[in-house]
Amino acid sequence: MRYREGETIDRLAKHASDDMFLGTTIYGFILGIGFVYVGLRYKQRWLAFWGLGLSIASAAAMVAM
DSSP: OOOOTTOOOGGGGGGOOHHHHHHHHHHHHHHHHHHHHHHHHTTOHHHHHHHHHHHHHHHHHHHHO
């Protein structure tokens, strides 16, 4: 994407808010728990592993907020 000379790109970040970030982390946490459940239920260890990682990362992001 090209910008004109002298144009500031700070205005692109105005659409994101803390509520959007919180909603994304909550969604990721719930999705990660679901992946862990399905991975353990159907013996798919890779799915449980990545679901656990997603849950931990989402929980850490929520705590860091």
